[in-house]
Amino acid sequence: MPEGDTVWQAARRLHAALAGRVLTRADLRVPRFATADLTGRAVLDVTPRGKHLLTRIDGGLTLHSHLRMDGAWKVYATGERPRGGPEHQIRAVLGNEEHTAYGYRLPVLELIRTAEESKVVGHLGPDLLGPDWDPAEAVRRLLADPGRALGEALLDQRNLAGIGNVYKSELAFLAAFTPWLPVGELPADVPPRLMATAHRLLEANKERPDRRTTTTRRPRTPLYVYGREGRPCLRCGAAVRKAELGDRVTYWCPGCQTGPAAESSDPPPHHN
Template sequence: MPEGDSVHRAASRLHSALAGKPLTLSDLRVPRFALADLTGRTTLDVTPRGKHLLARFEGGLTLHSHLRMDGAWHVFAPGEKWRGGPDYEIRAVLGTADTTAVGYRLPVLELLRTAEEERVVGHLGPDLLGPDWDPARAAANLLRDPDRPLGEALLDQRNLAGIGNIYKSEACFLVQATPWTPVGDLPDPEATLPRLAAAAQRLLAANIGEHGRRSTTGSRLPGRELFVYGRAHRPCLRCGTTVLEAPQDDRPTYWCPRCQSGPAPAPTGRRRTG
């Protein structure tokens, strides 16, 4: 699933392509809104909210989309071949005189009144990349359920919006706790959680540019961009201990057994050979 930085980049591309221009083409390929026509309406802005995208149009309408695992928005110039996938995967087409935005495999796509946006995003916690970001409030949200594993709490968008599975593993590494550590068992959680929230925000903010591969270590060298995520059976970049992997809530989760303390399940998978 795309994380907050990826959604922020998608919103930026769509905003640059559509904002301030009247739509010359509108095609929503979902049954509920197949007859809706936005043609002639000017796009006011495209705003990310956590992992949600809100495209607002004059007349008080908002097109709400969520990418989840496989969804994507692509922007094409006039005459350029659409390359986001086969035509049957297209769920939305928004065109202007000089650009076309095409949404592929969008599992969530709905048209609603802008005044009703809170219905679809009002449950979210403070957005790590949004104007409402508040690390103290995010920390308080995380601590509401002190028995919950830290990794699960970080992925709960009601606590703070924008963290996905990659940043979950990386943030746990930064506070030297396994993702299965109960939130309340962190050392001095009232002090640790605001620092954790602030560190997660810095990581996402550092990766919203169009610079290619995501990095949480500060390095762009291949194989050294992430502390633990995706590094199963490879050495920890900090101490050299073999990084382990196990599922958490059906998501692959990574940790260093030396750098991170706390409970953990038996690791899964074996080193590949050959």
């Protein structure tokens, strides 16, 4: 699932290609909006909200999309052949004289009134990359259910918007607690530090082509634990583990992180 920094980058690409220009081509390939004609209207802006994309169009309309697990927006020069996947995976086409954007495998695509955007994003918590970022409110929401596992609370977009599976695992590692620890058992100073770290990492990575959470200079080690099951922890050397947390996998280090753990499903350790 894309993280908030990935969605921010997608919004920036779409905004640069579409904003301030009149649509000469618009094709929404979902039954409910297939007959909508947006040609002749100007795109006003493309704004990310957590993991949601809001493409605002002249006339008080917003095209709302969500990438979920494998959706993507690709931008090409108008007339250039798109290469984002098979033709049948294209759910939306927005084009002007210079650029054309193709939305691939979009599980959520709907045309709504701009005045009614709150119906699709109003439930979200403070946006880590938005102007509304409020760390105190994010902490309040995170701790609202003390018995909830840390990893699940971080993933809940109603608490704070922008955390996906990668940052969930990395933040729990940096906090030194397992993703299964109930948030009510965190020391009082940890949630504010966790929110500050989350904000710092997403801000730093929104401008990078490759996401990094580590400070190590070792090659091919941009992340501490995510995707590193069986490999030595970069801090203590223990084998990183992987297990289920809800409907997603999570990664953690048994040497660095305190708290309960699920039964792991590790591959054999690497010995590189």
